[in-house]
Amino acid sequence: MKPKILVVDDEASICDLVKINLELEGYEVSTAGDGEAALRSIELINPDLLILDIMLPKINGYDICKKVTYEKGIPVIMLTAKTDLIDKVLGLELGADDYITKPFHARELVARVKALLRRVSKEVKNIEDLGNHLINGSLEVFSDMRKVILAGSEVELSAKEYELVYFLINHLEQVFTRDTLLEKVWGYDYYGDTRTVDVHIQRLRKKLSIESGGNNIIQTVFGVGYKMARQ
Incomplete structure (x- = not known):
């Protein structure tokens, strides 16, 4: 079964770019353009990984990150135009696994997605063994x-x-x-x-x-x- 990834960003061009590159790697990708749509999609598709922009209409990325990491344990990569250390640290404190700053190379994002999904898969196996x-x-x-x-x-x-x-x-x-x-x-x-x-x-x-x-x-x-x- 293909891993399911939800990409949340209010810039349609970024959603399309990430979606195309991840689909070429064999992932099943959905997109959302605001916080409310993101939460609906999370409940509907239960993604294996969330790529999440911080600055979103309606509900910001920080609130979504906190909710999904605590309630659902979904791995999160924060996608943001902000470069201030405080913003990155806040995302990590709320449970994000990684962050990548815009502008970014699609190949780097794909590499991070692969690494995070490999790690999550390895942890599940370790939990079964111990x-x-x-x-x-x-x-x-x-x-x-x-x-x-x-x-x-x-x-x-x-x-x-x-x-x-x-x-x-x-x-x-x-x-x-x-x-x-x-x-x-x-x-x-x-x-x-x-x-x-x-x-x-x-x-x-x-x-x-x-x-x-x-x-x-x-x-x-x-x-x-x-x-x-x-x-």
């Missing part, structure tokens, strides 16, 4: 349901935050550099930078510390990277 109930003190991860419980309460995580927790709980007390986390969690072909890791770790720490009374489960090893401490 145990589905992982415990570290008061932290529990149920991989079959992609659910994280801390001190008896479910923690609401984006898809990427969950993947970080899942990876780290499988490697307790092991220290990973930012580059290694990019490789292992985002995939070999990920085009982002190490700031991506920092943003997700900071957001994840905040959520986990609220539930654990301020205890930092994910710790910084200065000059090296991050680890999940044994509880």
Whole structure:
């Protein structure tokens, strides 16, 4: 079955360009020109990946990103004309997996789509191979349901935050550099930078510390990277 991709941009020429190039690679592609149309299409076709512009009529890309990553776990590539670091960081904090800035080369976008879909497919296989109930003190991860419980309460995580927790709980007390986390969690072909890791770790720490009374489960090893401490 062909992977389904939804492209959301208010510029019809960009939608057409991306659609043509992705269809040539064998993907099934739909398009939407505003936020409301995007949400309708998401419910209708349940895409495997979303390519999403930030500046959209009716509902902006940030709100759509937050909704689909938290409620549906759909991978998202943000497509934007903005180059400010704040805009990129906000997209990542809301759960986006990658971003690409306009103007862009169609071949680069296609490469990122392929890399992200390969990584998602690999994660599904890994979840099937490993145990589905992982415990570290008061932290529990149920991989079959992609659910994280801390001190008896479910923690609401984006898809990427969950993947970080899942990876780290499988490697307790092991220290990973930012580059290694990019490789292992985002995939070999990920085009982002190490700031991506920092943003997700900071957001994840905040959520986990609220539930654990301020205890930092994910710790910084200065000059090296991050680890999940044994509880």
